[in-house]
Structures are given as structure tokens and as C-alpha cells.
Amino acid sequence: MSITIALAGNPNSGKSTLFNALTGSNQYVGNWPGVTVEKKEGKYKKDKSIKITDLPGIYSLSPYTLEEVVSREYLINEKPDVIVNVVDASNIERNLYLSTQLSEIGIPIVIALNMMDIVQKNGDKIDVNKLGRLLGYPIVEISALRNKNIDKVIETAISVAKTNHVHINSFDEEVEKYIKEIESQVSSVGMSENRRWYAVKLFEEDEKATANLQISDAERKTVEDIIKRAQEEFGDDGEGIITDNRYTFISSAVADTVKKGRSGMTTSDKIDSIVTNRFLALPIFAAIIFLIYYVSVNIVGADITDWVNDEFFGEMIGGSVRAYLEGASVAPWLTSLIVDGVIAGVGGVLGFTPIIATLYLFLSILEDIGYMSRIAFILDRIFRKFGLSGKSFIPILIGTGCSVPGIMSTRTIENENDRKMTIIVASFMPCGAKTDIIALFAASVFAGANGWWFAPVCYFAGILAVVISGLILKKTKSFAGDPAPFVMELPEYHMPLVSNVLRTTWDRVRAFIVKAGTVILLATIVIWFLQNISTSFEFVEFSEDSSSILEAIGRTFAPIFSPLGFGDWAATVATMTGLVAKEVVVSTFGVVAGLGEVGPDTDSMIKYAASVFTMASGLSFMLFNQLCIPCFAAVGAIREEMRSAKWTWFALGYQMVFAYSISLMVFQFANVFLLGNPATAWTYIAGAIFVVMLYLMFRKPKEAKEMAKSAVAESGK
Ligand code: GDP
Numbered sequence: 113m114s115i116t117i118a119l120a121g122n123p124n125s126g127k128s129t130l131f132n133a134l135t136g137s138n139q140y141v142g143n144w145p146g147v148t149v150e151k152k153e154g155k156y157k158k159d160k161s162i163k164i165t166d167l168p169g170i171y172s173l174s175p176y177t178l179e180e181v182v183s184r185e186y187l188i189n190e191k192p193d194v195i196v197n198v199v200d201a202s203n204i205e206r207n208l209y210l211s212t213q214l215s216e217i218g219i220p221i222v223i224a225l226n227m228m229d230i231v232q233k234n235g236d237k238i239d240v241n242k243l244g245r246l247l248g249y250p251i252v253e254i255s256a257l258r259n260k261n262i263d264k265v266i267e268t269a270i271s272v273a274k275t276n277h278v279h280i281n282s283f284d285e286e287v288e289k290y291i292k293e294i295e296s297q298v299s300s301v302g303m304s305e306n307r308r309w310y311a312v313k314l315f316e317e318d319e320k321a322t323a324n325l326q327i328s329d330a331e332r333k334t335v336e337d338i339i340k341r342a343q344e345e346f347g348d349d350g351e352g353i354i355t356d357n358r359y360t361f362i363s364s365a366v367a368d369t370v371k372k373g374r375s376g377m378t379t380s381d382k383i384d385s386i387v388t389n390r391f392l393a394l395p396i397f398a399a400i401i402f403l404i405y406y407v408s409v410n411i412v413g414a415d416i417t418d419w420v421n422d423e424f425f426g427e428m429i430g431g432s433v434r435a436y437l438e439g440a441s442v443a444p445w446l447t448s449l450i451v452d453g454v455i456a457g458v459g460g461v462l463g464f465t466p467i468i469a470t471l472y473l474f475l476s477i478l479e480d481i482g483y484m485s486r487i488a489f490i491l492d493r494i495f496r497k498f499g500l501s502g503k504s505f506i507p508i509l510i511g512t513g514c515s516v517p518g519i520m521s522t523r524t525i526e527n528e529n530d531r532k533m534t535i536i537v538a539s540f541m542p543c544g545a546k547t548d549i550i551a552l553f554a555a556s557v558f559a560g561a562n563g564w565w566f567a568p569v570c571y572f573a574g575i576l577a578v579v580i581s582g583l584i585l586k587k588t589k590s591f592a593g594d595p596a597p598f599v600m601e602l603p604e605y606h607m608p609l610v611s612n613v614l615r616t617t618w619d620r621v622r623a624f625i626v627k628a629g630t631v632i633l634l635a636t637i638v639i640w641f642l643q644n645i646s647t648s649f650e651f652v653e654f655s656e657d658s659s660s661i662l663e664a665i666g667r668t669f670a671p672i673f674s675p676l677g678f679g680d681w682a683a684t685v686a687t688m689t690g691l692v693a694k695e696v697v698v699s700t701f702g703v704v705a706g707l708g709e710v711g712p713d714t715d716s717m718i719k720y721a722a723s724v725f726t727m728a729s730g731l732s733f734m735l736f737n738q739l740c741i742p743c744f745a746a747v748g749a750i751r752e753e754m755r756s757a758k759w760t761w762f763a764l765g766y767q768m769v770f771a772y773s774i775s776l777m778v779f780q781f782a783n784v785f786l787l788g789n790p791a792t793a794w795t796y797i798a799g800a801i802f803v804v805m806l807y808l809m810f811r812k813p814k815e816a817k818e819m820a821k822s823a824v825a826e827s828g829k
């Protein structure tokens with residue numbers, strides 16, 4: 113017999129950890145809501161006939177977020193045989209709120225009481241038998257992280273699925289009578305398999321859940337009437353009455369069964385008292401980020417990457433392939449395509465793999481131990497003052513790996529304005545691909561000035577760009593409004609789990625390598641051809657005019673970027689090809705430099721970059737590439753999440769204008785004030801933009817103005 117088991121529960125309750133342990137698969141385990149925004153399916157390791165579905169984390173079955181809708185539509189339409197409700201035992205009261213709702217769907221339930229290791233460590237006691245009796249569900253105590261008792265969850269789930277016994281928690285008598293009344297008065301509800309579910313949803317006036325019920329006008333009137341009577345009795349609307357009733361039930365059940373152990377501070381509390389401290393939090397965060405980038409880009413970057421690039425791709429592969437091809441009398445152009453094009457372009461990107469791997473390793477550790485969740489919390493506390501929600505920072509922190517999942521995770525944001533705003537700014541962070549460009553610049557343009565500060569500066573520039581944009585956008589009518597409240601379970605700190613950390617790191621590194629072998633390879637070949645074919649369609653080497661198509665394109669568009677300091681044709685072309693994938697910026701320099709004297713290695717790339725850029729134009733180039741329109745994949749994600757062509761264009765337009773303004777200011781001010789060059793007309797334009805930006809950031813928001821106006825009108829009466 114085949115059985116389908118659905119894992120449902122709050123964000124961060126450990127569903128994905130349990131799913132991985134049961135199915136042996138490699139779902140991403142993250143410490144924040146929004147990591148699993150789509151359901152994932154797998155098969156039980158020990159019995160392939162058992163199908164397991166990992167659902168997005170939800171706090172309730174209301175229709176307010178996309179995850180809630182995904183989860184509840186799955187449960188109602190696909191009807192799994194049994195729900196395993198994963199409950200975080202260390203946060204039991206909040207978690208059980210969902211449990212009381214799940215039973216109404218009409219599917220048997222088993223509670224997997226997870227994180228029992230934490231409960232034990234804290235010295236708390238849970239009377240599981242009694243709690244099970246009160247709730248009416250079987251409970252299995254587990255620790256998904258430590259692999260404790262997880263098979264018993266499946267055994268229990270199977271036996272419950274076989275009996276198909278559904279226990280429904282009743283509300284208090286006074287509330288229950290209204291629900292029963294709806295069940296008996298509305299015929300389509302009474303006949304439905306999900307009778308209870310629809311009755312409650314009608315009472316709560318949840319339109320989405322009841323949309324496909326066939327209700328006559330008379331019945332609709334009856335329901336309205338029932339709700340009105342309840343409202344008179346309780347002084348609250350249907351949804352409020354139900355919510356209140358659930359909470360009362362849970363808190364009395366928890367009071368009866370859970371005994372807190374020591375009331376003192378746990379280890380996590382002690383760590384938090386330092387790292388989330390009002391004054392220390394940000395300096396500690398900054399120090400950690402500096403350290404991570406310093407180690408990744410400068411220590412690992414300097415030695416390993418040099419070796420990989422120069423010895424490995426340059427001498428060993430590039431050199432020997434060239435010798436081999438020349439020995440085999442392969443046409444010179446083909447040799448050049450392979451050595452100067454593919455090996456230089458793709459090799460130039462792959463050469464940075466050690467940096468990316470180290471960076472991802474550190475970020476995964478920070479996330480796995482629970483530190484990154486604190487960052488969202490800390491940033492929330494600060495940025496709320498500016499009208500930004502910490503929820504917006506989760507996509508942005510995820511975007512430090514890759515913007516695509518970052519943009520996708522905006523689905524956790526209920527407020528549509530905040531969600532759109534977050535999609536627009538999520539790609540401002542330096543993702544892995546952009547880290548490639550950063551590494552190239554740290555090793556070249558900024559090497560003389562001890563480039564160690566360059567990478568972290570880009571990271572914080574990303575955060576600053578988010579804040580500035582947030583301030584500007586929030587002042588406009590389309591994005592106005594208070595930030596939504598931000599609730600997030602701060603998980604207990606734990607030692608990094610080697611398998612988790614390595615899995616996350618490897619997933620990202622693999623994606624990076626796959627990209628190098630596909631998109632970047634293709635782009636590199638195209639770039640090589642454009643660079644080797646002259647504008648009169650002959651090979652550059654043999655042509656009258658020695659200007660390649662690539663160079664011609666670059667020169668055509670270069671004037672646009674001259675005010676930003678990088679009107680060099682290769683820099684212009686690199687910026688354009690970077691839209692395919694940001695790594696291609698590096699490959700473009702690789703191909704262009706590789707065709708010069710030295711050969712395909714970082715050395716020539718570094719020399720080339722150092723000859724093209726000053727520190728001012730280098731920083732401006734970097735920031736422009738970091739902040740402007742992201743790669744195709746991320747643009748696709750923006751389109752998908754915006755679900756509107758108009759808003760997609762707005763996002764891309766905003767990113768372009770914003771990047772241009774920032775780079776212009778950075779270059780012009782650095783050029784004049786730091787390098788002591790004379791000011792030009794562009795310097796004054798940059799100054800004007802600076803003033804406008806300050807105005808846009810700090811003017812009174814639209815709403816406040818209107819409110820002030822009406823207040824004046826009121827007092828005038
Ligand atoms: P999901 O959001 O429900 O999918 O939760 P995840 O599986 O992503 O886990 C959230 C966090 O809780 C991760 O940091 C896990 O390592 C941690 N976690 C999961 N199960 C346990 C457990 O049994 N004990 C402890 N201490 N931590 C756990």
C-alpha cells in the first residue's frame with residue numbers, strides 16, 4: 113500500500129531537517145522563514161512506497177501569505193493520507209496554534225515533537241501523554257537534528273493512516289454551536305467531505321477558502337445572520353472569536369503539561385546578550401563580515417587562487433593544450449579560440465572557485481549555528497525606525513549567496529508594497545558571481561592599497577544601497593505604509609552540523625561550476641569571436657582595420673560610462689556582457705587580456721585591469737556592476753515574483769538609474785576630493801544628484817503630509 117505523508121509545521125520547526133533525514137535527500141535547511149517556499153517531495157529511505165512531502169513553513173492556515181496558500185491548497189486538494197505536524201517543542205505554545213487548525217482539514221495527524229534535545233538541555237518537562245490526550249493526536253518525541261526516533265514517526269503515521277481516525281478539537285460550547293449551525297444549515301457544507309473546514313472558514317469569512325463552495329443566496333444570508341448573532345454575543349468578528357478560542361485552549365493545555373526547568377538564562381540567551389546587544393551588535397556583525405571576506409578573498413584568494421589561475425589554468429592546462437594543439441597542426445584560430453578564449457575566459461572564472469567555496473562555507477556555518485537569524489532580528493530593530501521591516505532583510509541576506517533564491521524568498525512578505533520593494537533591492541548584495549569581480553579588483557586595482565578592505569566595503573555598500581533605496585521608495589505613494597510586524601523564532605545556537613554546512617556549500621559551488629561550463633562557456637565563445645572578427649568581417653589579425661566588433665561595440669557605448677570613470681571600451685563591454693551572468697565580466701577581461709602578450713592567466717588579467725582602472729574608477733565600476741540590473745536569471749526571478757510587466761520594468765529602470773547615480777557620485781567625488789583632479793561639469797551634476805537624493809530620502813512621506821493637512825483643516829473648523 114502506498115502512503116503519502118505531508119510534513120507541516122511552523123517555519124524553523126525542523127521540517128526540512130526531518131525530511132532530509134527520512135528521505136536521504138538534500139533539501140536546503142535554513143534558519144529563517146522562506147527557505148522552503150515550494151513543496152518538495154521525496155521517498156522514505158527504508159520503504160520507497162511511502163511518499164513524503166515537505167511543505168513550506170506556516171504559522172496558521174489563514175490565506176495571508178503565499179506559503180499558507182501553497183500549504184493549505186496542497187492539504188485540501190491533494191489529500192495526503194496523514195499529516196505529520198512538526199512542532200518545535202522549545203516553542204510549543206506558538207507551534208500548537210497551527211496544530212489546532214490542521215485537524216479541521218479532516219486528515220489524520222501525528223505530532224512529531226521536535227527539538228527534544230533542547231527541551232532536555234533546558235531541563236524542561238513535557239507530559240507528553242497528557243498533552244496527547246488533550247489534543248487528541250499521537251505524539252512522538254524526536255530530535256531531527258540528532259536523528260532520534262525519526263523512524264518511529266513514520267511507523268506511527270502509517271498506523272494512524274490505516275485506522276484513518278480523524279480527531280477534531282471542538283471549540284467551547286458557545287462557539288461550537290454556531291459552527292454546528294452552519295454545518296447543518298448550508299447544504300453544500302453539510303455534504304462536503306471537509307464539512308468542518310468549510311464551516312469554520314465560512315464563519316471566519318475567509319473568502320479564498322470558500323470560493324468554490326456552491327452556496328445559494330439564501331444560505332449566504334443565513335451564514336451572515338449566524339455571524340451577526342455571534343458578533344453580538346462576543347463583541348468580536350468570526351475570525352477573532354475563533355482565534356481567541358484556539359489560543360485559550362492551547363494556553364490551558366500547555367499550562368497543564370509543560371513545566372519549565374531552570375528559569376535562568378540558557379547558553380543561547382547568554383550569547384545573545386552579547387551579539388544582539390544594542391551597542392555591540394553592529395560592530396560584531398561588521399567584524400565578522402570583515403573577517404570572512406578577508407580570509408576568503410585575501411588569504412585564500414592570494415595563495416590558492418593564484419596557484420589555480422597561474423600554474424593550473426595558465427601553465428599546466430593553457431600551456432600544455434597550446435603546445436599539444438600546435439604540435440597537432442590545428443588551425444591557429446582554433447588554438448586561439450580554445451586557449452585564449454575558452455581556457456582564459458572560463459578558467460578565469462573557475463580560478464576563483466576557492467574564494468567562492470570559502471565564502472560560502474563561512475556563510476553556511478554562520479547560518480547553521482543560528483547567527484544569521486540574529487542579523488535579521490538586529491537589522492529589524494534598527495531599520496524599523498526608517499520604516500523598513502526586518503523581514504525584507506532575509507531575502508537580502510539570502511541574496512548574498514545568489515539573488516535568485518533571495519528574490520524568491522520575498523514570498524514570505526505579506527505586505528505587497530514591502531514585497532515589491534524588497535524584490536527591487538534584493539540583488540544589490542554582492543552575490544557569489546559578483547564576488548568574482550571583487551576578487552579580481554582586490555588583486556589588481558586595489559592590491560597596492562592593501563585590497564583587504566575592498567570586499568567588505570562592497571558588502572556594506574550593498575546594505576547601504578538597500579537602506580537608501582528603502583528610504584527613497586518608502587516616501588513614494590506606491591510603497592508607503594508601516595512595515596509589517598516581524599515575528600521570527602530565534603533558534604537556539606548549536607554547533608554547526610558538518611553535513612548541513614558541507615551540503616549547502618557544495619550545492620552552491622556546484623551550481624557555480626555548472627554555470628561556468630554552460631552559460632559562461634557560451635558567452636566566452638561569443639566574446640572571443642566578437643573580439644577576433646573585425647568590423648569588416650575578417651579576422652582581426654589579417655584585416656585592414658584592426659578594430660574588432662567587440663571593440664567597436666565597446667567604443668560606441670563607452671561615452672555613456674565616461675562620466676563614471678570607465679569609458680574604456682573593454683570595461684564597457686564587460687558591463688554589458690555581465691548582464692548574462694556577472695562572472696562574464698571577469699571572463700571578458702580574461703579573453704581581452706588573454707589575447708594580448710602574456711597568455712591565459714590571472715597575471716595578465718590583473719595587469720590588464722590595473723592598467724585600465726584607477727582606484728576611483730575601479731570602485732565606481734564595481735559598484736555599477738553590483739547595483740545595476742542583475743543577471744538574466746535574476747531578472748527572470750524578478751519578472752516571476754512581480755507578476756507584472758510594468759513592475760518588472762520599474763524595478764530594472766530603478767536599478768539602472770540608482771546604480772548610475774551612485775557610481776557617478778563615487779567616481780566624481782573620489783576623483784576630485786581624493787585624487788585631487790579638477791572638477792568638471794559632471795562633478796556638479798553629481799553634486800546636484802546628491803542633493804536630490806538627500807531630499808528624496810528625508811522629505812516628509814506622502815501620507816504624513818496629507819494627515820498633517822487634514823489635521824490643520826480639522827483644527828481650523
Ligand atoms: P524548517 O523551516 O521547518 O524546514 O526547519 P529546518 O529544517 O530548516 O530547521 C531549522 C533550524 O532548526 C536549523 O538550524 C536546524 O539545524 C535546526 N533543527 C532542526 N531540528 C532540530 C533538532 O531536533 N534539534 C535542534 N537543536 N535543532 C534542530
Ligand code: MG
Binds near residue numbers: 128142147
Ligand atoms: Mg524548510
